[in-house]
Amino acid sequence: MLLLAACGGGQQTRTETQASLPEAHIDPATAGTITGKVLFKGEAPAMPVIDMSSNPQCERQHHTPQKAEVVVVNGNGTLKNVFVWIKAGLAPARWAPPAEAARLDQNGCVYQPHVLGIMKGQQLEILNGDPVNHNVHAESTVNAAWNESQPPRAEHKFKQFSSEEVLFPVTCSVHPWMRSYIGVSPHPFFAVTGDDGTFSLKGVPPGTYTVEAVHEKYGRKEGKLTLAPGGSAVLEFTYGS
Amino acid sequence: MAAKDVVGYRAGLHRWSILLAFCTLLLVVAGGMVTSRDAGLSVPDWPLSYGQLMPPMEGGILYEHGHRMIATTVGMLTIISMIWLLKAEKRRWLRILGVVALVAVIVQGVLGGLTVIYLLPWWISSAHASMAQLFFSTTVAMAIFTSDWWLLGPQIIEENQKYRIRALSLAAPICVLGQLFLGAAARHKAIGSIYHICGSPIVTGVVLWVALRILLHYANNRELRTASVVLTCITFCQVFLGIAAYMTRIAYADAVQPMPLMVTFTVLHVAVGALTLAASVTLAILVRRNVTAAPLEFREAGRVAVV
Known part of the structure; x- marks a missing residue:
């Protein structure tokens, strides 16, 4: 009983703290943009080919061998799948999550996207486009972890994360090569680098910020910058093998 | 002295005990495969698997559900072993060991289920792994105790x-x-x-x-x-x-x-x-x-x- 009361009390306090925060407001006249790219120096490690022979239905969905996406170095020397977000500097505020759900698809027994950014309280829609069973295991440590099955043609799953957590893996134990990462941000200023290795955080209020880049293998890097009202700032991160 | 002449020796019970020990070793191997293949959570529900008795045996499900099927077989063998001992065995301590083995295999099954439901907490998973080893030793001991050379003194x-x-x-x-x-x-x-x-x-x-x-x-x-x-x-x-x-x-x-x-x-x-x-x-x-x-x-x- 005491334990239950204590847990309940903690949850209530957290909710009250959230509720007592002012609602975030962005003034379009002063909002600016943070852009940049994530560079990769050195020789790009060769990614192993995923062996899907244990499940031919997965294998048949690919015409070319699938390589692991742990380290993907783009042709322009930048690094893909890096989660970039404003870690510190924003005034405490309650940011409303977007109405649109973030989507995590299981297609060809591979998670798409490999790294996904989502806001606290935003819906996560999980799809199974494969003709096989998957289990979806969110290995979060701040948010409550869960593990649920998703058979083929099953209804989409919808999940939410109530706390900031950057990054945690989502795995499938049916197909042990399947692994994606989710970054839960308390605000909308985050991005994941793509095929050109760039990122762009738009509509950021003026201020001095700590921006963090997080990669699943190479870890975290921070950069500091000051954004003038209505201005823009550029930041580069460099990882290496 | 021929085995059949040894007082109290039951060849059937002894062979059954050997079968139980052998199947338990297979179960240990299957459990090791589950962990090594990272397949422990491939079936998120328990005691059923994907809400069924027999899900599609694909990928990690093959290892996790296969492990559950072998575990069920070992459970059945242990129940029969206990009944056999209670009915036929004269040594009281061996009859008690038969009951202990059944209790152990039930506890082991529950530990296996709990570790799936609670997403593999290390202490339940480690207890499950260690209990498996202890249970195997118990079955080997039962095979020894029911042998003719043990009864010879x-x-x-x-x-x-x-x-x-x-x-x-x-x-x-x-x-x-x-x-x-x-x-x-x-x-x-x-x-x-x-x-x-x-x-x-x-x-x-x-x-x-x-x-x-x-x-x-x-x-x-x-x-x-x-x-x-x-x-x-x-x-x-x-x-x-x-x-x-x-x-x-x-x-x-x-x-x-x-x-x-x-x-x-x-x-x-x-x-x-x-x-x-x-x-x-x-x-x-x-x-x-x-x-x-x-x-x-x-x-x-x-x-x-x-x-």
Whole structure:
């Protein structure tokens, strides 16, 4: 009983703290943009080919061998799948999550996207486009972890994360090569680098910020910058093998 | 003397006990495959699998549900074993052991279910792994107790007062069990492998201490001599497999999925770990049965009960 009361009390306090925060407001006249790219120096490690022979239905969905996406170095020397977000500097505020759900698809027994950014309280829609069973295991440590099955043609799953957590893996134990990462941000200023290795955080209020880049293998890097009202700032991160 | 002439010997019960022990070893191998293949959570529900008795056996489901099917078979065999013992066995302590085995297999099944439901907390998973090893030793002991040579009675020898063995023989299974728990905790990422690796020379040393003492000072007893040699051989195999499992784990540290060589050596290491525990338990049982602390003349005078 005491334990239950204590847990309940903690949850209530957290909710009250959230509720007592002012609602975030962005003034379009002063909002600016943070852009940049994530560079990769050195020789790009060769990614192993995923062996899907244990499940031919997965294998048949690919015409070319699938390589692991742990380290993907783009042709322009930048690094893909890096989660970039404003870690510190924003005034405490309650940011409303977007109405649109973030989507995590299981297609060809591979998670798409490999790294996904989502806001606290935003819906996560999980799809199974494969003709096989998957289990979806969110290995979060701040948010409550869960593990649920998703058979083929099953209804989409919808999940939410109530706390900031950057990054945690989502795995499938049916197909042990399947692994994606989710970054839960308390605000909308985050991005994941793509095929050109760039990122762009738009509509950021003026201020001095700590921006963090997080990669699943190479870890975290921070950069500091000051954004003038209505201005823009550029930041580069460099990882290496 | 032919086996059928041994008083109290039931060939059927003995064969059944051997079958139970063999299936339990298969179950340990299947459990090792589940962990090594990272398939522990491939079936998120329990006791059913994807809400069914027989889900599609694909990918990790093959290992996790296969493990559950073998576990169910072992559970059934244990129930029949207990009923058989309760009905036919005269020795009360062996009937009790049959009941204990059933309770153990039920607890083991529940631990397996709980670790799936609670997403593999290390302490439940490690308890599940260690309990499996203990249960295997129990089934091996049951096979020994129901054998004709056990019923023929011990070859009593007196404990060497300078090189005592009765208490020391218990050290081997205790150390091996502790080492198995460290291995399980390392596999379930509660501790680093270094603790299990550091434990290895200690446990090997204790096993050798016990085995060599028997071979040097109790070698005239055939049962003890054979059991010591078997335990020593199994332990050396286990050390080799442990090194191989560790090396392959390092070699494939960056692999995106479990690699067959790593899985093979690790699962063999788990299985031979079970055999090491069973061999050390067997040796301890045989020492307690064959080596008497009391001088032989007292035993011969019937003052000490022979178990």
